[in-house]
Amino acid sequence: MRDVARLAGVATSTVSRALANPGRVNETTRRRILAAAEQLGYVPNAAARNLRVGASNIVMAVLSEPAIANGASQIVPEVLQTVAATLSDSGFNLLIAGRSRSAATETHIPDLAVGGIVRGAILIGAAEPPSFGRRSLAGAGIPVVSVLQDRSAAGIPSVVGNDREAMRDAVLHLIGLGHRSFFYIAGPAGSYHEAERFGGLADALAAAGLSERAVVRHGGGHSFQDGFQSGIRAARAYLARERRPTAAVACWDGAAIAFMSTVRAQGAAVPGDVSVLGFDGVPVGAFCEPPLTTLRQPTAELGAKAAEMLLALLDGDAAAPPLKTTLPNRLLVRGSTAGPRNARA
Template structure:
């Protein structure tokens, strides 16, 4: 703080007021102090501040930009619900922060992280903490946990579901029903869940001695928020194939639901001509016609475990939590899958 004061040409007490009570310092002086702090990479000592004003009981959940832009998905909402409940049971409150398209619009996140206002952060899905220049959350020593995506390689404790293993098991079930050709509706290219789930499909094919070409891949350019649109486009692509795979597998339920509805509108029988498998376990899948077979993510368990992991990091006397905690998905077998039809690839209708 003395270095900041020297660079800004003010007293140390003025720096303290500018950072803690900005209304007591004129705007020009405050800006000069903030510029000096940024230049020096000054991070307020959260531990010392908490000794003066009391320890914070606020935990920050950071949502990915797409969640804020397009609306909160059911999966994220369910995870957040149990994160909040678990923290509340342990005397903590949850603050939800969202990434923005503009640097200025998300500056509040590193500010909260380094100021001592929050005790820790939980990254939801693909969310990242903004770098914040030299005033970074990492520089402030903020405890961080990731849920839904694995960041253990970067040293961040992560709580995830076993997507790859679950997809492998579900595809092996389809192979056991006689299916030998698959139509895969891919998730967004480069996304963690797409990599895990398509990897599970590849593992099942390899374990069964089937070639990679047994799965026709479609999509990859849409976001998870574009699921219904992606499913409709995938259905049109499947209908246009001369030799149609007997099982369709979607990286996420929204795409599977739209795919199933569209092919049925064009005369395909599900599961008579085609079996359909989704992933995520969103509740609406149970009300499709026929009800969608899917893999349910353990959202409640993921949220609770992520909160417990962060609480363990905050408890200096507790054993260090594992870098990776993996929870099982649950197969929900419903009427959208059945044995492969005897005559594979036969057209049932003209493409739209």
């Protein structure tokens, strides 16, 4: 650092401020320091810095085990991308910790928090705050934020999409097209997203004065990673019905895509015989045949907001963020939905 200061013509303390807190140094000086550091190949020693300032600059993202291997869905990677970018802009690095099915192998997660290696944590999706023995992430004394899953009831600030409201509005759109019978492909039993999204469909039926008998519910797989197989099984059950609903609504896009492909292969027209609605807005949906109508999650906004909330908690002088922040999903109307050929009760 002294060599960088000498080459840039500034004090060593100015170099330290420029690298640790860029906003405290004017832009011209900061650029001169960065150029000198690059010329000399200088990289700050993070461990030494942590010892000096008494605080880590590492934030941990905790994932459920299969969060990345998610079939068609890129929701978790998209959220992670903006979490990492937002933290990086404030001088923090992101450490990704994946959960396993063996509690004994998860000791490293609370240990990182209790040992002061990480400054805060973000729970992604279905990841639970891990614990081992008397050590736990929730009790480690560091800020924790949840994204994609509402944990506000447990006192954890959460950033989520408006899944229930968005599904309600999307099903009302289908009802407005003339649909009165629905085939619902359920997500994993006990899932937060399944409860919210099916709740939205039920709300739409009630708002339109339709009976709960207007929906046939199928599925409830073990995980969202089972999406393609869930969609195939649902399609077979749908095709076996003597009286088929005119619209299929899937809890997530992977199931919707597999459902649509399977029924089409058996001669059912989409959207002529059955309209198909998904949820998540995965990019591949736009390239299906026909393109999938879906609800797009605001992944970039969710990740950025979760990171901003954690940064606010790390800043002791900032006001505490709200326990729950809800961002809107967006309906993408494409070729997989249209009015039914024949109105059926």
